[in-house]
Amino acid sequence: MSEEEKSEKIPESEGGEEEIKNRGNPEKSTEDLDLASVYVSDAQYNRNICVDTSPRAVKLYLLYNHWFLKVLLYFFILLDLSLAVFEEPAVLPVPSWATMLVELLCLLVFTARLAHYAKVIPRDKFWKDAKNICIIVVLMLTLVDMIIYGALRAADCSALRWSRVLRPLLLVNVTEGRQLRRAFRSIRNALPQIFYVFLLFMFSVLIFSLMALKLLGKRGLKTIDGSPYFTNYLEIVFDLYVLVTTANSPDIMMPAYNSSFVFAIFFIVYILINTYIFMSVFLAVVYNNYKKHLKEEMRQLVRAKRHKMVRAFGVLQEPRGEGLEPGVTQANWNQVVRLVRPDMSNAHRELLWSVSDNKNQGFIGKVAFVQLADLLNIEVITLKSRPHPLYRLCPTLYLSGPSRLLCRLVQHRAFVILFDLIILVNAVFIGLDEDNPMIANSEWVFLALYLLEILLKLYVFEPRAFFSRHNFWNWFDTIIVVSALIATVINSAMKSSGGYTSRQILDIVFVLRVLRLIRVVDSIQRFRTIINTMIRIGPAILTFGQLILVVYYVFAMVGMELFKDKVKFSEDPDDPEKLFCGNPRLRGTAFAHLNYCKNNFNNVVSSFILLVELTVVNHGFAIVTHASARIFFVLFHILVVIVIINIFVAFVLEAFFVEYSLEKSDLHTSLEKKISELELAVEQEKLQENLVNAMETIDNDLGTGQSAASNKPTLMFKIASKRYRTVDALLQRMFEADLDPDDFAENDDAQDDGNFTNPSFSSV
Amino acid sequence: MSEEEKSEKIPESEGGEEEIKNRGNPEKSTEDLDLASVYVSDAQYNRNICVDTSPRAVKLYLLYNHWFLKVLLYFFILLDLSLAVFEEPAVLPVPSWATMLVELLCLLVFTARLAHYAKVIPRDKFWKDAKNICIIVVLMLTLVDMIIYGALRAADCSALRWSRVLRPLLLVNVTEGRQLRRAFRSIRNALPQIFYVFLLFMFSVLIFSLMALKLLGKRGLKTIDGSPYFTNYLEIVFDLYVLVTTANSPDIMMPAYNSSFVFAIFFIVYILINTYIFMSVFLAVVYNNYKKHLKEEMRQLVRAKRHKMVRAFGVLQEPRGEGLEPGVTQANWNQVVRLVRPDMSNAHRELLWSVSDNKNQGFIGKVAFVQLADLLNIEVITLKSRPHPLYRLCPTLYLSGPSRLLCRLVQHRAFVILFDLIILVNAVFIGLDEDNPMIANSEWVFLALYLLEILLKLYVFEPRAFFSRHNFWNWFDTIIVVSALIATVINSAMKSSGGYTSRQILDIVFVLRVLRLIRVVDSIQRFRTIINTMIRIGPAILTFGQLILVVYYVFAMVGMELFKDKVKFSEDPDDPEKLFCGNPRLRGTAFAHLNYCKNNFNNVVSSFILLVELTVVNHGFAIVTHASARIFFVLFHILVVIVIINIFVAFVLEAFFVEYSLEKSDLHTSLEKKISELELAVEQEKLQENLVNAMETIDNDLGTGQSAASNKPTLMFKIASKRYRTVDALLQRMFEADLDPDDFAENDDAQDDGNFTNPSFSSV
Structure with missing residues (x-):
């Protein structure tokens, strides 16, 4: 990947010809403007593509960057990845020729996209770029695998679709996967340092295990299920490794502790050193490397x-x-x-x-x-002064006394507090038993109240401003309330017509009702700042989501081949195999006793859910196969928990520190200065007054025509400060x-x- | 505590009289020197005590700071705290008059110490200091409690020693508890910010619980033990809170997941938001506050x-x-x-x-x-050039050919590698079964080899330099090897005399054998730097240890009063009560099934071990008492895990970042410059060559007289760079x-x- 890195990092010094050629032209040609716009747009989004400067290549490049083609590409990548749902072992079985056909289509799309890219950049650059080579290799290997698989299946042999492990590589290596590649580079750079700490950590685990073997192995202690306690060195190492993840605490300690409380000291020292100190050191190393590398x-x-x-x-x-x-x-x-x-x-x-x-x-x-x-990259909110549609339709009525009073009431602070109280009362009603008809009917009252709130606001505020792109909570409210209304109506209609209640629709109604309560958080300033920071790191969390997806996908594919059908889950409660998850080796184990049968690798959905569970607590069940299967679980733990989760925590920490410490950039300041110089600024005090939403007061001031704002300009700007268009800009x-x-x-x-x-x- | 803070923070402007009085005296009186030394020593150790400047007070203050009185004070504090072991409910029962007598003695000592302090500082300062008031109040309350308890016991009424909760306050409020008070201030300063994040976090838990109640409560699902699943709102809130600590994952999810895999999404979203994002935000907030506050x-x-x-x-x-x-x-x-x-x-x-x-x-x-x-505060290592004692005794023999060859061999790199290999072989032998006579006897061989190594080094290196204060690993080696030798000899003697083997001595032998292996870490440079950082943060970890001790002690005292004898542990394997830990309410529960009976609050040792377990994973068992007992467990989790552990992690992170980033201070540099100007520096290259210990080569060069170092000065200095005498200096x-x-x-x-x-x- 070092080639790729180079080509992404070192900017070229081409384009010098144009500089000379174009000097002196009073009006620029379309080609020149296209080329310049390509440069500016690449600079804005931090793309590092060395475009060919010929007009044809520039035109093609503009097409290449079209949002539709990008969406199409991601759609096909997701389609390709989601084929695992339909392939053996399938969640929804489909004949293998159908999945193969779809995969072939995906391959075609990827090839077309790559060919398009090859036309855009100079030929030698194309072949020097490791990510293009990687895509070509993945496509070819997939094709070879499909042919072999098809042939073997035709000959009725058992076949393995090994190329599925390669699929996530496409997500990493497409041109748009910059963030993901950066995250991977970040991991790779931290690896050497992590490795040394990990060696020391493993040394500590090994030493403690040896001590445990010597101290506890000969005492004839028994675990709860009667097996000998701490007699096999490798078992001890694994048990103590799992203890670091706290998954088997305090179970692993109990037999020794029951024999004498002195042994508890051993486990306490172990947890202090390995869980608290070493895990903090891992975080420190990852965080430090992450920061250093990202800065560069x-x-x-x-x-x-x-x-x-x-x-x-x-x-x-x-x-x-x-x-x-x-x-x-x-x-x-x-x-x-x-x-x-x-x-x-x-x-x-x-x-x-x-x-x-x-x-x-x-x-x-x-x-x-x-x-x-x-x-x-600085997001500027443009506020247009528009009169309210009702004002245009019937100015006398809209400006009449009662109408003005209504507007003033809705804009009052008490209106917000009133509806916050209604939400809280609603929360209590939701918690109560809805079989009570009084409670069931109260839902209609609350729905009506929420609807009234939205309508009142629409009466007061200009609708287009109310539903402008930045008014998250207005959108949230309206969507939730309208959906809840529709779902509740459908539900009642079904109930009254046939007495039949659809569980799914009822679930949706419940979820919508509870989601409505979230809005109360926005009323408290302190909460809003915390939530805003969380929302701001959202896009970056998407990058981590992709990273996790890539790692999970690979582990799920390998896990499915290794552990498929070792554990069976039966829907039938009377199935005798239910007691041991369809595998006699699990008879009487805690795994079967705790009803963990559905935690298996039998299909891709189960695998993903199991991997999430393993991220949270890693027990590393290995009874059903060989003990060496534990390597799979330990590897997963090292990669996901020690490396990726720590990088994620490092990112969240850094994002919050930036929130706490950074001032506005110079450019922000100069833009703001200019806005206020031109007297187009939205006054900050006004913004603070209104609690519902910062924008509404303004829109109202400008829009209703009631506040005698005729001397104000019809257009105003506001910097959505510290909000960034791209993840790069945040970084x-x-x-x-x-x-x-x-x-x-x-x-x-x-x-x-x-x-x-x-x-x-x-x-x- | 705000008074105390002030008195610790604001330095006074006294002592101006002395400044004027003493001008012009050519030789200073003893009183002046004493006073100056008090100021310098207070400055060096960052003590903030406003000493009275009268000669008598200064003399008393010098006595007050004497190490013996401090050790005595801490001894009595520990004695006072450890009384809990002997008081009801006791680990080792002792008549209550005996513990009361000891406690009275402790109170006397504390009063004497406080009276001593009152003599040292001006009277008005003494009464303005909140920590003195706090100690006085604690002493008085304890006395009152003892009298009431004694009277009630004499009247055969049931009595409660409630003042035991106050004991840890002494640890915080004694003059020497500066670090601990700072840690508490650090926590108090972070609390408001933590509180808002915590509210938001609890809001999220409550909303998710409501959704869980609505989605899952009506489906008639059952948990493993057959009880209804997710039907009681408060139970759900508690279960989901515990899920954040990952203690009941995936158990809490299994019934829903078994019903439909769609519900797994609910739990995954919950874990993502509450476990990963919110816990990171807690760390970010704590870390940020910690840094800001500490800087101030x-x-x-x-x-x-x-x-x-x-x-x-x-x-x-x-x-x-x-x-x-x-x-x-x-x-x-x-x-x-x-x-x-x-x-x-x-x-x-x-x-x-x-x-x-x-x-x-x-x-x-x-x-x-x-x-x-x-x-x-800069630790300077003084190296004295001393000839080897053997050289003084018999120079000709010591300088003879074979002796020189031996010295060169021992100093060679291969010698270190050879003994590292021996350690590794030893590790394998320890892991093998020691019932095999070959293996058992091999222990003697290894002991002899290690002893030989130490003797050889003592032959080559000057003994006083070899055992100088900074040679940690030399001390470590010698102590471990000699103790192992003694223990092994005793063990064999007992075995051969009566065929009887003491389990305790054998345990010690085993532990010593395994500890010996640790030395191998020191041979690898990369490991040494990591370990040095860990050792450096050692003293600060002691502060956290005290902090944890204070919190644990309070919770243990309260827990013992609340939950004493609710769960009983029986040593007798045939006891029928063993199946339900002596409490019928635990019959058939997971608690009894997993043999957790020894996790109880029946005495102070069990309580402490249980609290450690709760720090690692907090299940919050509350079956045996009322459900409200869970408040105890949740409070403990919030205080210890969310606040203290996060501050600990913040400290470790900061310490590692300092290691990674900071250069030497200016003062360090000027001291080093001076040393090298005076040509008294120990050359760095020499230090790097020898792997056993940086000091040994030097001592040898200077000491054996073999290396023709006659033109070198007999005294050399080396700055133990980045090593600090006090925690304050590190901070x-x-x-x-x-x-x-x-x-x-x-x-x-x-x-x-x-x-x-x-x-x-x-x-x-």
Whole structure:
């Protein structure tokens, strides 16, 4: 993967031809604008693809980056991965020719995508990139495996679909898997340090096991199921390893403790050293490496981003007479931004231009142009002043006394508190037995109240502002209440018509009812900040989700081949095999006694659920097969719990520290300054007043026309501060404080022949 | 406690009289030297005691700080705490008059110590200090409780020794409990933030419980023991809370999962949110607060330290003619240092002086004097060049050819590797069955080999250097091998004389044998660094140990009163009550089935072991009493696992990050520079060569007289870098990088009437 890393990290110094060729053109051609927009967009999203600069390749590249093709690709990857549900051992059995046909289709799509990519970047770059090679190898191996499997099945031999283990590699190696590849690199970089701590940890476990063997092995103690206690060294090592995960505490200690309380000291020392100290050291090592490595990657990302922007500037720049540096005109700038972000409002674009061109020259230089990529990543909320539709329909009625009173009531703090109280009362009613008709009917009252709340708010606030993209809780409320209404109506209709109640619909109704209660959290400021941080790390958690998916998938595939049908679960309660999960070796074991039969590797869904359980507590059941099967469980524990979960914890820690410590970036500040200079700012005090949602007051002030806001501009901006469009931007933000801008400056100068001065954002 | 905090944090501005009084005295009186040494010693150990400056109080204070009185105090505190072993419910029953008598003695000692303290500090300070008040209240309450208890017992009524809960407060409030008080302050400061996250976490648990009740309660599912599943809301809340600790995973999920795999999603989402995300957020909040708070405390400690040193300087200073600032003469300086550290060698003291007085003036100014406290905290290893005793006894023999060859062999790298291999072979032999006579006898061979190794090293290296204080592994080896030899000899003697083998002695032999194997770790450089970090955080772990002891003690006392004799453990295997732990309510429960009867609150030792188990996994058994007893277990979990364990993890993380990131301090550097200037440095390359112990080569080079080192000085120094005498020093080091020296300067100036310039250590 080192090749891939290189190609992702080192930005190229191509595109110099364009810089020279285009100097002096007053109006840029469509090709140039396309090329520039490709550079800007790559810089914004931190893509590190060395696109061929020919117009045809650029057109193809724009198509390659189209959201529809990306969604299609991910759909086929998911389809490919989910084939495991239908293949042997299947959850939903389907003839093998059908799954093979679908897999063939997937392979075709992947090949087409790769061919498309090959057309976009220079040929030599394509073959130097390890991730392309990896995809090709995976596709070929899968094809070979399918042919062998098909042939063996045709000859009625037993066959193994071993290439399924390779499927998650596609998720890692597609162009869009940057975050996932970074997470894997992060793990790989931490591995050597983790390895040494792990060796020491294992040494400690081995020494303790030896001591346990010597101290306890000869005392003739028995475990609960009567087997000898601590007599086999390897068994002791495994038991003590499991004790680290706390899964078998205090069971493993009880026989010794029952014999004498002195032995408890042995186990307490063991847990102190191995569970508390060593596990903390693992976290420290992982965290430290994660931070160090991420900082380095972010430094390279920032450098690559600036290079892309400089190249875009080279394409767009025009001479400005003697002694003046070349610059980019507003017209060209506008066209490029329009190409990069077609959804951006004109007002927003003009705001960004005025931040860049703060001396109002109509031209911007290199330094101001380079920061465009960062400006595009700052989420600016555009508030449009629109009159309420009812006001337009019937102004006299809407501005009448009772209507004004109603508006004032709804906007009052007490309205929020009232509905929070209603939610709490509702919570109590949900907890009570709904067989009581009074309770059952109260549901209609609550539904009506919630519906009334939404309607009242829609009466007061401008609907389009109410349902704007950032108003999470408004959307949440409306969707939950409307769905609950529909589900409850359907449920009652079914009940009254045939006396039959669908369990599924009832479940949905219950879940929706409980979810409604969550809204109460938003009313308390302290909770909102914690929840906002959690929501902010959401996208990054998706990356960890993918990482976990890749690891689980591989372990599930291997586990299914190794342990398939060793444990059987029977739905029939009278089945005599139920007592020992269909496997005589489990007769009388705790596994069967505790009714764990459904924890098996018999199909991909069971396997995934079992792997989640193993992540939480790893017992490592190995009675049904050979003792060496424990290697599988220990490996899983090391990889998932010691490495991945620790990296996840490290990420959450870092994200919270950033929340606690970081100030706004310089660029944020300059953008905010510009907004307030232009007197387009939404006042902060106004935002604090309203508890329902920061936006609503504003929309109301602007929209109802009641608050005499005629002297206010019809358009206002607000920075959705600290909210980031991309995960990269969040990560960059995390390490922004540590990154030394001078550090890049020198390197950039060296690579750019000195024609690029480091942009000092604070000077804007 | 806020009073106490203040008195610990804010240094006073007394002692100004002395400053004026003593100006102009050429030789300082004993009283002055005593007072100065008190200030310096308080600064060195970061004591914040506002000593009365009268000679009598100073004398008393020197006595107060005597190590013997401190050890005596801690002995009596431990005695007081360990009385719980003998009191009802007792491990070793003793008549209650005996324990009461001992407790009375303890109370007397504490009162005497407090009276001593009252004599040392000004009266008004004494009564303003919350910790003194706290001790007095505890002593009085204990006395009252003892009288009531005695009276009730005399009247044959049932009595409760409720004041036992207060005992750990003594540990916290004695003058020496600084670290512990700081840990408690750290917890108290983190509490508000933790509280809000905890509320949100509980809200999440409550919402999930409500959903579980609605989804699963009506399905008629049964748990393994046949009771209805998820029908009681409070039971669900408790079960889901326990699920966060992973103690009942996957048991709690199995009935739902067996009914449909869709419900597994519910539990997976629950575990993701509550176990992984919320627990990480707890760690983040605790860690962040811990860091922030500690930084502030360290800043205040440094400020207080400088004040003490300035005051000591005021006592010692002498005028130095016109235009020159006053200074301290070497004679006075020497006497003070001798009083503060009587064990310090003359050479070491001279080294410190030459670092302070680097212009060789015979006088040092305020800036140089202030850093004495930090200089004293740097551990300098003094290496004395001594010839080997054998060389002195018989030089010709010791310098003969075979003797030289032997020395070279022992010093060779292969010697270390050979003995590492022997250790590994020994490990295999220990693992084999020792009933085999071959294996049993091999033990003698190994013992002889280890003994030979030590003797050989003693032949080559100078014995006093070999057993110097810093040679941990030499001490370790010798103690383990000699003890093993003694124990093995006793064991064989007993065996051959009467055929009787003492189990205890055999156990000791086994433990010693296994401990011997640990030494192999020291041979690998990578392991050594990890282990050194672990050893370095050892003293701080002691503080956490005290913290845990305080919390455990309180919970054990309360638990014993609440749950005493609810569960009985019977040694007799034929006891019919064994099946249900002596309590009919436990008949057929998992608790009895898993043989957990010894996990009870019947005496203080069982209670402590049970609390350790609860720290690891908290099941919260409450069948034997009322369901509300669960509050006890949940409270324990919140306090110990969520708060204390997280602070512990935060400390370990921080300690490791300091290891990874921090460079040497300026003072370290200037001391090292001075050592190398004086050509007294131990060369680093030499140190790296020898793997057994860094010191040995040197001692050998200097000691055997074989290496033609006659031109070398007979005395050498080495800084035991990054090793600290006190926990405070380690903590200060942690935050040194973040502390802004200019920050103090201003405050110091303001408080000191501008006569104290900030010492810039790097200028020395």
